Amino acid sequence: RIYIEELHLHPVRLGLTFTQEWMEWRSSSEEEHIAFQILRGMASIANAPLKFTSFMVANVFESPIALTRIIITHYTSQLTKQIFGIVGSLAILNAPADFISNVGTGVRDFFYEPINGLVHGPAQFVEGLEAGTQSLARGVFVGVVKSAANVTSVVNSNLAGLTADENFMDERKAHQRMLADQTGTLQDSLNLASNSLARSFRSGAVGIWEQPAIYASKHGSMGFVKGVGKALVGAVVKPMVGVGDAAVLVMNHVTDAASIQNQQQVLPKRLRRALPQKKCGSVKLVPYDDRAAKAQKIVTGGESLEDVYIGHLAIPTHLIIASEAFVWAIDTHSREPWSIKWEEISHFDVKDLQLQLTVFGQQGLRSFDFGVDDESQLEQFKNLLAIQAHRMGNGGNTSVMNASSFYEHLPGIQSPQLDHVFGSCNNVRRKLNSTIKDEIDVIEQCFARVKEMDSSSQQFFQTLDQEAWCLIDSWGQVFSGLSSRRCITAGLINGTGHDVQIKSTKLVEGGSPCYSIPSKEFNAEQGLLKPGGCVLFFGWGVVPNLLQAGNVVMSIETNACEVDLSIRSNSSAAKAGYQVGFLEKSVSEWWAKYWLLVRKLRS
Numbered sequence: 001r002i003y004i005e006e007l008h009l010h011p012v013r014l015g016l017t018f019t020q021e022w023m024e025w026r027s028s029s030e031e032e033h034i035a036f037q038i039l040r041g042m043a044s045i046a047n048a049p050l051k052f053t054s055f056m057v058a059n060v061f062e063s064p065i066a067l068t069r070i071i072i073t074h075y076t077s078q079l080t081k082q083i084f085g086i087v088g089s090l091a092i093l094n095a096p097a098d099f100i101s102n103v104g105t106g107v108r109d110f111f112y113e114p115i116n117g118l119v120h121g122p123a124q125f126v127e128g129l130e131a132g133t134q135s136l137a138r139g140v141f142v143g144v145v146k147s148a149a150n151v152t153s154v155v156n157s158n159l160a161g162l163t164a165d166e167n168f169m170d171e172r173k174a175h176q177r178m179l180a181d182q183t184g185t186l187q188d189s190l191n192l193a194s195n196s197l198a199r200s201f202r203s204g205a206v207g208i209w210e211q212p213a214i215y216a217s218k219h220g221s222m223g224f225v226k227g228v229g230k231a232l233v234g235a236v237v238k239p240m241v242g243v244g245d246a247a248v249l250v251m252n253h254v255t256d257a258a259s260i261q262n263q264q265q266v267l268p269k270r271l272r273r274a275l276p277q278k279k280c281g282s283v284k285l286v287p288y289d290d291r292a293a294k295a296q297k298i299v300t301g302g303e304s305l306e307d308v309y310i311g312h313l314a315i316p317t318h319l320i321i322a323s324e325a326f327v328w329a330i331d332t333h334s335r336e337p338w339s340i341k342w343e344e345i346s347h348f349d350v351k352d353l354q355l356q357l358t359v360f361g362q363q364g365l366r367s368f369d370f371g372v373d374d375e376s377q378l379e380q381f382k383n384l385l386a387i388q389a390h391r392m393g394n395g396g397n398t399s400v401m402n403a404s405s406f407y408e409h410l411p412g413i414q415s416p417q418l419d420h421v422f423g424s425c426n427n428v429r430r431k432l433n434s435t436i437k438d439e440i441d442v443i444e445q446c447f448a449r450v451k452e453m454d455s456s457s458q459q460f461f462q463t464l465d466q467e468a469w470c471l472i473d474s475w476g477q478v479f480s481g482l483s484s485r486r487c488i489t490a491g492l493i494n495g496t497g498h499d500v501q502i503k504s505t506k507l508v509e510g511g512s513p514c515y516s517i518p519s520k521e522f523n524a525e526q527g528l529l530k531p532g533g534c535v536l537f538f539g540w541g542v543v544p545n546l547l548q549a550g551n552v553v554m555s556i557e558t559n560a561c562e563v564d565l566s567i568r569s570n571s572s573a574a575k576a577g578y579q580v581g582f583l584e585k586s587v588s589e590w591w592a593k594y595w596l597l598v599r600k601l602r603s
Contacts, residue, residue: 001063009055009071016050052078109135142255149251152244160241163234165211168203171337172241189253193246195334200242207234216429271297276311298330298337299323311384315372322384327357329370342391346582348382355381360393360585364423393570394581411497411600412521412531414455420462422491422584422595425469432477439512442474443538447517454520455532464491464519464534465584465595471538472591479540485511487540488552490565490594492529494521496578497600499528501559502535508564509553511542529558552592560598567592577601 055074060067110132117128160169208231215227274292275283286292296309299321308324314332321328326339346358346365355378358367372378436442450467453460471489479485494500505514514537518524521533529535537556544550556563561580563572567587574580583595 001061002067004057004060004062004067006058007056007060011054012050012052014050014052050079050082107136107139109139145251146255149248149255152248152251159237159244163207163230163237163241165203165207165230165234165238168207168234168238171199171203172245189249192335193249195336196245196249197239197242199334199336200238200245204235204238207231207238213427216427274309276309295319295321298328299326310387313377313380313384315370315377315381318370320370320381320384322387324388327385327388329368342388343393344585345392346585347392347394348385348389350378350382353378355385357385360582361423362586362588363426364421364584364586393585410493410495410532412455412494412533413460414532415458415460417455417461418458420465422461422465423586423593425462425466426586426593428469428473430470430473432474436474436478438478439475439540442471442478443515443517446471446474446536446538450517450519450536452520460519461493464536467517468536468593468595471536472593475540476590483543484590485540485543486550486552486567486590487538488554488565488567488592488594490537490554490556490563490596491534492537492556492558492563493534493583493595493597494529494531495597495599496560497531499523499530500598502527502529503557503559505537505554505556507539507552508555509541509551509566510539511550512540514539514554514556558598561596563596565592565594570594572596574598574601 052075055071062070113128113132113135114125115128117124117126160172163169211231211234212224212227215223215230270288271290271293273288274296276286276292291314292309292312295312299307299309301307307326310322310324312319312321314320317332319328319330319332321330326341327345328337328339330337340359344360346360348358349356351369353374354369354371356367356369358365370381372381433445436445446467450464453463457463468489468491472487475485475487502516505516507514517536517538518529519534521530522528522535523530537554539552539554541550541552542548551566551568553564553566556565559575560578561572561574563580564570567589570582570585570592572580572582577600579599579601581597581599583597584593586593
């Protein structure tokens, strides 16, 4: 037992908001799927008030378990009494509740104000009658418009889910989170509404050619048909969502402007202070900065997300925010947010007064340019990204991944190579060779083609990349449906200028050996990869079931580097005197494709 002289837990007041994410629902029919998602949206809770009284005890001599049980009982008993308050805050009930609340206030004022004025005299009675009538009219107007906004918001959430476009839904949520608690003029609301409308129309138009390609790469011809259907649904539904979101923005502004509560002066609530991090990981205590606090709110989602603000920088075209998990770039004109994980960034480079951010994508490396005003701002930008450079795919190392000199300065290459972006051939569906019946046929045919290749051909790298994708594409056609299995292919290029020894290759987790498919420049007896040569590695997992997820984890060790690859994660470590970098990281739910370049460390 423990003795406590005095224990005082202060009162707690909470506003509970709960929104379920879009989730997969395997059902026998599309109608059941749609019905489930609509019910999911209706079950959201909007700002349910929860109040808990204080807990005080003195001179307690009790066991910790018994004391904990008493405290839990104190709070759970109060929570039980407030269940109906939570039920009343359900999204589906919120609209009529708001209407009744606003109209009820107007009706009360319609009778109370004249009576209160009559006590003081006839003139005050007329003033009270006028004030009561205005309050009733305002209450009916606000109640109707706010109810319409609530209903439209619920419908929009369900319509957005019906598009089945995760990028569109994530972008919409990020934009709504950024606009939370923002106030402004009617012109500001109209601008935001027009941006929302334009974004939805653009997403619907882009999806017309993106969705068929994505589904075709995953499911073949049937996937293409399904992708066309999803694209057509998105082309119709996304603009409807945009119109609905625009209407909600305008209606919320109108109700806020006309609301009785907003007639009173409200003291502004200051956002939580942002504490930026230094490169060494320590926290810097700085004076309160309103812009930093707003940037922190975007990162943490108003304290609802487990992310940590690091710092921000305002450049001419974007607001750049760095957090523990993401880099954010918010367009200063449209306020459209864009974010990417640190691990999905290859590196960053500087060109004149521009910082170039290179990221991994499903079809290879892509670069984004951000212009700055002067050298000082450019240095701040570099320092902001350098804090998390160790988490980037290539650690921010431009010496390994400099695209302009990659082909020109690679030792061992016999002929100048055509410029090629590794991954650019991904998602190209090829007809399966009629002679391929199983996994051995896939590997043997690829092996027979690759062993005849060398860098004397100007299309050496391009052809190797096509072979790597052909492995994945053929695998997906041989093993589909209930027999689907995950697979990984990884290519290693020797750019060191001397032999690299392949010490060991294995699958730490999976359902096959780790197969090696080398080019001509490989000595199989000694396991030596000559300068300019390449080896493809391939492996797969077991069929997923209730006991096994079917993951694939590949481990490669050479005298120059050690690499661990899987569909969910990847890492590389260069040994003394060497550098290793990723030329490609393309990952999907069922496959992963990597290209690595090993080079000699420059002295």
